[in-house]
Amino acid sequence: xxxxxxxxxxxxxxxxxxxAKAETDIIPKPVSVTEMAGEPFRLKNxxxxxxxxxxxxxxxxxxxxxxxxxxxxxxxxxxxxxxxELRLTEPDEQDESYELTADSRRIRITAHSARGIICGxxxxxxxxxxxxxxxTPTEGMDWxxxxxxxxxxxxxxxxxxxxxxVRHFYSVADTKRLLDQMAVxxxxxxxxHLTDSQASRIEIKAYPKLTDEGAWHPYNHLDRGCMDxxxxxxxxxxxxxxxxxxxxxxxxxxxxxxxxxxEIREVVEYAAQRGIDVVPELDMPGHTHIxxxxxxxxxxxxxxxxxxxxxxxxxxxxxxxxxxxxFQLFPYEYVSIGGDEVNRTRWTQCxxxxxxxxxxxxxxxxxxxAWFTKHMERYFNAHGRKIxxxxxxxxxxxSKTATVHWWRGDHPxxxxxxxxxxxxxxxxxxxxxxxxxxxxxxxxxxxxxGDIVPTDLSPQQLRLVKGMxxxxxxxxxxxxxxxxxxxxxxxxxxxxxxxxxxxxxxxDEFLPRLQKHLPRLTEMGIHYRPLKTNRP
Ligand SMILES: [Zn+2]
Numbered sequence: 001x002x003x004x005x006x007x008x009x010x011x012x013x014x015x016x017x018x019x020a021k022a023e024t025d026i027i028p029k030p031v032s033v034t035e036m037a038g039e040p041f042r043l044k045n046x047x048x049x050x051x052x053x054x055x056x057x058x059x060x061x062x063x064x065x066x067x068x069x070x071x072x073x074x075x076x077x078x079x080x081x082x083x084x085e086l087r088l089t090e091p092d093e094q095d096e097s098y099e100l101t102a103d104s105r106r107i108r109i110t111a112h113s114a115r116g117i118i119c120g121x122x123x124x125x126x127x128x129x130x131x132x133x134x135x136t137p138t139e140g141m142d143w144x145x146x147x148x149x150x151x152x153x154x155x156x157x158x159x160x161x162x163x164x165x166v167r168h169f170y171s172v173a174d175t176k177r178l179l180d181q182m183a184v185x186x187x188x189x190x191x192x193h194l195t196d197s198q199a200s201r202i203e204i205k206a207y208p209k210l211t212d213e214g215a216w217h218p219y220n221h222l223d224r225g226c227m228d229x230x231x232x233x234x235x236x237x238x239x240x241x242x243x244x245x246x247x248x249x250x251x252x253x254x255x256x257x258x259x260x261x262x263e264i265r266e267v268v269e270y271a272a273q274r275g276i277d278v279v280p281e282l283d284m285p286g287h288t289h290i291x292x293x294x295x296x297x298x299x300x301x302x303x304x305x306x307x308x309x310x311x312x313x314x315x316x317x318x319x320x321x322x323x324x325x326x327f328q329l330f331p332y333e334y335v336s337i338g339g340d341e342v343n344r345t346r347w348t349q350c351x352x353x354x355x356x357x358x359x360x361x362x363x364x365x366x367x368x369x370a371w372f373t374k375h376m377e378r379y380f381n382a383h384g385r386k387i388x389x390x391x392x393x394x395x396x397x398x399s400k401t402a403t404v405h406w407w408r409g410d411h412p413x414x415x416x417x418x419x420x421x422x423x424x425x426x427x428x429x430x431x432x433x434x435x436x437x438x439x440x441x442x443x444x445x446x447x448x449x450g451d452i453v454p455t456d457l458s459p460q461q462l463r464l465v466k467g468m469x470x471x472x473x474x475x476x477x478x479x480x481x482x483x484x485x486x487x488x489x490x491x492x493x494x495x496x497x498x499x500x501x502x503x504x505x506x507x508d509e510f511l512p513r514l515q516k517h518l519p520r521l522t523e524m525g526i527h528y529r530p531l532k533t534n535r536p
Contacts, residue, residue: 024148025516026126027492028186028499036147039104041083043067043128043143047075050082053091059117060086062273066125072137083107086117096188096275097153100124102145115188118275122186123150126520133184133523158426158467159498160189160279161435161491163483166196167222167474169244169257174480176270181488181524183274185495190271191279191336191469194259197289197306198222201258202282206321209294215258216246223255226478233536237481237527264329279388280330283338284319285310285372300350307342310372311352319372320379327383334403337376340390342369370396377402388426394418403466407433415454419461427452427468433494435487436473438536439529448493449507468498481527488521488528489514 024033047067049060060077063084067075087110098111098120109120127145131138161182163170170178179190194202200214219227223240230238246254259267268278285308288298296304298315308315326335344365347353353368360371370393377387377399388403391414398404403424406414409431418425430437432447452468470491477483492514496505521528529535 024127024146025513026123026150027513027517028496029504029510029513030123030150030152031501031504032151034149036103036149038147040144040146041102041104041107043071043073043075044083045074047073047084048082049075049077049084049086050080051077051086051088052079053088055091055114056086056088056117058273059114059121059275062118063121063124066121066132069136070132070134070138071141071143072139073143085109086120088112088114088117094157095153096157097151098123099152100127100148100150102127102149103147107145115275118183119152119154119186122184123152125184130520130523133520135525154186154499155501156465156467156498158189158469159187159495160191160426160428160467160469161187161487162191162193162281162428162469162471164193164196164472164474165201165259166193166199168226168240168478169199169201169255170474170480170483171243171257172259172263172267174483175267177480177525178483179267179271179274179276181526182276182491184520184524185492186275186499187491187495188276189279189467189469190276191281191471193281193283193338195282195291196287199256199258200290200294202264202280202326203258203260204322204325205261206325207291207295207318210291211258214290214294216254216256218252219255222475223478226476229476235535237479237485238476240478261325261329268330277332277334278330279332279334279336280326281336281338281388282322282326283340284308284376285369286340286342287338300346300353305346307344307346309350309352310347310368311350311354311356316372316375319376323376323379324383327385333384333386334388335380335385336388336405337373337380337393338390339369339373339393340407341392344369364396366396368396369393370398373402374399391418394421394423398423405469407471412454415465416456416461419457419464422464424464424466426466428471430471433468433470434473435470435490436475436477439486439490441531444490444493444531445507445511447490448497448505448510452497453502468494470494484527485529488526489518489531492517 049063051060064075064077083106085108090112092112095112096115096119098109098116100109100120100123109117111117131141200210204210226238244255244257271278288308289306292299292306293304296302298308299305300309347365347368357368362368362371373393380387391404391406391408400422404418405426405428407428409429415425432450432452
């Protein structure tokens with residue numbers, strides 16, 4: 001990771017002479033923090049946020065929103081100089097490093113990109129009292145920042161969370177709350193798993209049945225399972241929210257929901273303002289039961305069963321048309337095709353699929369999936385996108401430019417094999433990174449201390465490790481309250497693993513910092529799992 005040294009930290013050098021004892025509890029831990037003696041900075045009605053470059057208007061508006069919603073102060077954004085200054089120098093969009101200095105007169109965040117400024121804003125949020133995270137104004141607070149100089153940059157470029165609104169649906173408002181919480185901890189990738197066997201959650205104008213029919217269903221075994229648990233565990237967070245129930249004209253109740261293209265644009269813009277790229281995933285050719293039910297001609301033998309038939313031209317046309325709409329909605333280079341857990345045996349019995357295997361000179365059905373992935377990759381590339389997929393896409397051969405999500409923690413050689421072949425990898429092995437799995441104090445420590453990055457990679461291979469993410473699968477997470485319980489506080493451990501250099505990650509130092517940090521989660525309205533609890 002390339003990072004330029006930010007010049008102009010004269011204030012740091014001068015004030016360091018009077019440095020006080022370090023007490024900040026920022027997560028993820030910054031590279032360097034120098035606390036100073038002296039009067040604190042105070043937010044007032046007259047405080048202005050000043051930018052030196054029009055590209056910082058978005059970050060400045062975001063900071064204004066964060067600072068005004070909880071303080072009730074009138075804080076304006078302007079160009080030039082002000083008491084809070086956001087400064088872009090030597091612009092480089094890939095560089096997320098930043099420098100933050102605060103004294104009684106001024107706070108200044110300097111970076112080479114808007115993303116760097118946004119990382120600095122995340123730090124500033126944590127330098128203010130925890131009440132800054134409230135969504136409504138608090139009277140009588142003294143909103144201060146102690147004098148400090150922070151220089152910081154991330155270890156990994158990819159710091160993500162994946163959310164699955166398919167198995168259980170989460171509203172746009174709930175999704176935005178998660179994005180805002182992610183921004184506090186410098187996560188920058190939101191992997192949005194939008195389709196699966198049970199439902200389709202994204203409006204595709206060319207195929208309206210996907211959401212007209214495919215976004216709704218009577219309670220299934222997962223819904224009933226959650227409600228059973230809610231009763232047995234006396235836990236209302238496991239109940240299915242009534243707001244996601246729709247009554248049909250004949251009086252039946254259907255569960256579900258989907259995002260219109262307008263809502264998706266809104267979420268993408270909200271995330272962008274917080275420095276977060278949204279990486280959509282529309283899983284193909286497996287996990288497509290609902291698509292095959294809506295359009296049976298997508299399936300082998302036309303019987304509406306999973307997976308997609310890769311022998312038919314109409315299926316390929318479908319995949320391309322769906323992604324053509326996806327590319328219009330998500331402006332970022334990475335788009336995931338999923339590609340996991342495909343039941344390939346049906347392709348052995350399908351004359352169309354067998355014909356494709358013959359005409360393309362493929363050896364077997366795993367090469368048939370690889371043929372599809374490569375075909376789609378060319379289509380992605382022609383639209384300026386890079387293809388991502390779960391690690392099964394390695395099977396049957398993979399082009400070098402595809403990026404792999406290593407999820408099968410019981411296949412520890414995946415990262416070794418993928419990077420040997422020259423493929424980039426994002427790490428999310430279920431052994432550490434499945435946040436829908438049960439959480440204990442021990443799993444928190446195991447996550448923090450564990451080697452998510454395999455230790456047997458060469459320096460060249462390590463350069464292909466883009467970063468890490470956690471996956472929040474929705475089967476047992478019917479509400480945002482349950483999501484918070486499963487995700488926090490361990491997301492803070494992952495944030496630090498992805499941001500802070502490995503040598504700086506010390507559990508004994510992290511744990512008290514995390515404990516000091518928990519009131520901040522409470523102020524954010526996060527119903528997190530307290531430490532030392534036995535509740536599942
Ligand atoms: Zn077929």
